[in-house]
Amino acid sequence: MSKARVLVGTRKGAFILTSDGKREKWEVSEPHFGGWEIYHVKGSPADPNRLYASQTSGWFGQIIQRSDDGGKTWQTPDGGPELKPGEMPKGESNKFVYDTSAKPLTTHQWYDGTQHPWEFKRVWHLEPSLNDPDTVYAGVEDAAIFKSTNGGKNWQELPGLRGHGTGPKWQPGAGGMCLHTILIDPSNPERMFIAISSAGAFRTDDGGKTWKPINQGLKSEYIPDPTAEIGHCVHRIALHRSRPNVLFMQKHWDVMRSDNAGDSWHEVSGNLPTDFGFVIDVHAHEPETVYVIPIKSDSLHYPPDGKLRVYRSRTGGNEWEALTKGLPQSDCYVNVLREAMAVDRLDSCGIYFGTTGGQVYASADGGDSWNAIVRDLPAVLSVEVQTLP
């Protein structure tokens, strides 16, 4: 029987939750990297035992961790078994240095409108290649995309993104200027989509050499020109692997859809109680079934009416139904952050999300009913799931 392995990043460590295909009973690991912020943990689609983790700290900076045994043991990627006895890892796997060939683009817009140098802060997102376990992309703050082709030992920026002519106009959102979403087109590995808060969404069609903004149709009243080419606070993008030209977006406000790989977008918020939120994902087997979790904003950032509700659309947006069975329907004031939802590929698609209250909820029936598979973790930053044979 197939299994599910859920990779949870929290404010104080990573946790690995495992279950058989029924997804009724879960084993919760001891904390990995206890005390460190784990922004993201993700497995390679090409080798499920290969995991990458972004371990970060305001005190000590960025560490990249890698596991080659499904999360049982971890090492910094330049500290692997190829090291001779007594030899130390070189620390290169933690080194994210912006490509200076992008000069004169060395600044972006700061909160006060002045230009500010790009400063690396952390890795928000790790996206392993779909077919090579040693190739992995990293989305970082201040916004840029890096690539490693040797299992995370070394990282090189893809400077064409930051070198896009709009770079000096990018500015951070409240959470920092982070590149948080990386989607690889399963039908065309040269095509990737990324999203930056708060510059917007971009697409490459040449493996990351050049990028174009794909924000036409987005409307953001919080920027001087609501329909500007860049400046939109995109929170998350999702796609279904069978239809990579159809994209769904949770923006700061508005749930959006594109049917042409981001060339244009239209709003599909429909009857949602609020169109603000962070997460969005697509059912593994039904490309028109989409999930969001509405959050009250602009500054509250908890569910409306104290009710934690997942909303599902079976029509690709606009018509949404509240999914509440098993979720708290009173006195619930947690948030669900942008990396904290995932779907598995078991026959009955499993949906997972984590909260800032430390709960990880799972549904083994496409969202009809939910259970907390763990309740008292540190605040959850990210959730990913692997479907294992």
Place this chain on the structure above:
Amino acid sequence: MIRVVIPYHLRNLAKVGEEIELNIEGPVTPRSVLDALEERYPMLCGTIRDHVTKERRAFLRFFACQQDLSHDPPDTPLPPEVVSGAEPFIVLGAIAGG
């Protein structure tokens, strides 16, 4: 022999105990101590000082002999007690959080 104390999380990362002993030839300064520390434990590169600028990370402090040396120029000689090994050079994480 120079004695160096680093924060708990960095001890775990470097897989070392509470105190590290380093041999340093030439002037004993914050820079030379950290250079020697990173040479012996390269996985600490970037965790105490920025990878590129070599600036002290903002939430870390350098203490020795009940003095805060964090803002001294990196080539300032450390106190004789540190040079002799009587006192450690301490890398301390700033206290914060709840």
